[in-house]
Amino acid sequence: MQKQVEYLEAIKTKYPEQVVIAVAKDKNGKANPVTLGWTMIVSGNPPMMAIAVAKKHYSIDAITHSKCFTVAFPSEDMADAALFFGSRSGRKVDKFAEFDCATEPASQIDSVLLTDAVANFECRLESQTDAGDHTIFIGKIVCSHASTEPKKRLYTVGPGHKLGPAS
Amino acid sequence: MQKQVEYLEAIKTKYPEQVVIAVAKDKNGKANPVTLGWTMIVSGNPPMMAIAVAKKHYSIDAITHSKCFTVAFPSEDMADAALFFGSRSGRKVDKFAEFDCATEPASQIDSVLLTDAVANFECRLESQTDAGDHTIFIGKIVCSHASTEPKKRLYTVGPGHKLGPAS
Numbered sequence: 001m002q003k004q005v006e007y008l009e010a011i012k013t014k015y016p017e018q019v020v021i022a023v024a025k026d027k028n029g030k031a032n033p034v035t036l037g038w039t040m041i042v043s044g045n046p047p048m049m050a051i052a053v054a055k056k057h058y059s060i061d062a063i064t065h066s067k068c069f070t071v072a073f074p075s076e077d078m079a080d081a082a083l084f085f086g087s088r089s090g091r092k093v094d095k096f097a098e099f100d101c102a103t104e105p106a107s108q109i110d111s112v113l114l115t116d117a118v119a120n121f122e123c124r125l126e127s128q129t130d131a132g133d134h135t136i137f138i139g140k141i142v143c144s145h146a147s148t149e150p151k152k153r154l155y156t157v158g159p160g161h162k163l164g165p166a167s
Numbered sequence: 168m169q170k171q172v173e174y175l176e177a178i179k180t181k182y183p184e185q186v187v188i189a190v191a192k193d194k195n196g197k198a199n200p201v202t203l204g205w206t207m208i209v210s211g212n213p214p215m216m217a218i219a220v221a222k223k224h225y226s227i228d229a230i231t232h233s234k235c236f237t238v239a240f241p242s243e244d245m246a247d248a249a250l251f252f253g254s255r256s257g258r259k260v261d262k263f264a265e266f267d268c269a270t271e272p273a274s275q276i277d278s279v280l281l282t283d284a285v286a287n288f289e290c291r292l293e294s295q296t297d298a299g300d301h302t303i304f305i306g307k308i309v310c311s312h313a314s315t316e317p318k319k320r321l322y323t324v325g326p327g328h329k330l331g332p333a334s
Contacts, residue, residue, distance in 0.1 A: 001282060001314065001315045001316070002271065002280050002282055002287060002312040002313070002314060002315070003312060003313060003314075003315050004274065004310065004311070004312050005311055005312065005313045006311065007214045007288075007308055007311040009311070009313060010286040010287075010288065010311035010312060010313045011208070011214070011286070011311070013240055013285045013286045013313060013314075013318075013320060014185075014208075014240070014320070015320075016183070016333050016334070017185070018181075018184070018185070037208075038207045038208050038209060039207055040205045040206055040207040040217070040219060041178070041181075041204075041205050041219070042205060042219040042298035042299065042301050042303055043219070043298045043299025043300050043301050044299070044300055044301075045299065045300050046299050047174045047178070047299075048298050048299045050207070050217070050219075050298065050303065052207060052208070052209040052210070052217075073180055073181070104169065107171065113169050115168060115169055117169070118180045119177040119178070119180045120169060120177075121174075121177065127296065127297075127298075129294065129296045129303075129305070130294075131209040131210050131215050131217065131293070131294075131305050132209065132210025132211070132212065132213050132214075132215045132307075133210050133211055133212050134209050134210050134211075136209055136217065136296075136303075136305075138296070138303075140299075141174055143171065144171070144172055144173065144174040144176070144178070145169040145170060145171050145172065145177060146169070146170060146172045146177045146180060147168065147169060147170075147180075148168045148169070148170050149168070151180075153180060153182075155333075166183050166322075166333045166334055167333055167334035
């Protein structure tokens with residue numbers, strides 16, 4: 001049976017929610033990672049992904065500048081990196097300089113891959129659109145990478161940025 | 168370590184992937200449900216959600232006509248309904264007439280809620296945008312509902328539309 005409730009009550013049922021780390025270089029060439037839960041695949045042919053980024057976030061500037069971004073699926077053992085990248089602002093700090101997280105250059109876009117992620121998708125910005133307090137960036141996937149070791153994705157498993165395996 | 172692979176190989180790491188059932192009425196007033204994995208929250212204030220619908224799907228006609236849609240989080244025991252709604256076309260069949268799935272009227276939009284879902288979100292269409300072989304519909308959540316009994320969401324847990332609990 002359904003009962004009408006406040007949105008914030010109903011949305012508590014969403015967990016586990018996927019986590020990605022999106023990376024884009026700013027105008028100074030600094031790669032800036034941000035942890036996001038609001039993301040989806042949006043096209044199969046060609047493969048495309050979308051991410052929703054809060055309008056106040058520095059990543060808006062970086063993606064708008066570089067017109068490309070990496071979408072990485074962090075692995076279960078990357079919870080601390082995901083929390084760090086999601087709680088600091090690239091306006092104030094160089095997140096990759098402050099938190100030890102292996103990266104390597106992307107091959108088709110001017111961004112970096114996360115070496116220990118489950119997978120990385122190199123996206124060229126196709127379009128962007130407004131949605132309330134977020135901007136949706138839609139990217140065409142131009143190159144894909146996967147971990148050479150078997151790894152599982154990281155999820156948000158409960159309120160308060162509680163991260164862990166989905167199962 | 169990362170290795171460059173085909174997109175279809177890299178994207179196999181995405182599971183578990185959330186499942187929603189979106190419902191919109193067509194021009195004849197028939198409520199048409201469709202099962203989707205490509206969906207995300209896109210705004211916190213106001214609350215908004217986005218869904219990506221394949222351009223060939225009948226739901227495009229229904230949502231474009233009614234300018235609103237329900238997003239339901241199916242529960243773990245709704246796997247058969249999710250499979251049915253995701254594998255039939257509303258152009259050919261009345262899915263709710265052919266598959267026994269309890270519904271009730273939405274309160275703020277002209278659509279229905281799924282009575283046995285974990286939660287239902289009534290969305291008014293705000294905008295839509297093109298993304299490859301899909302259309303992204305962005306809706307403002309105008310009313311929310313949750314199950315009166317505790318329930319867990321249904322996920323796609325592996326390739327071939329394998330559905331089940333995330334954990």
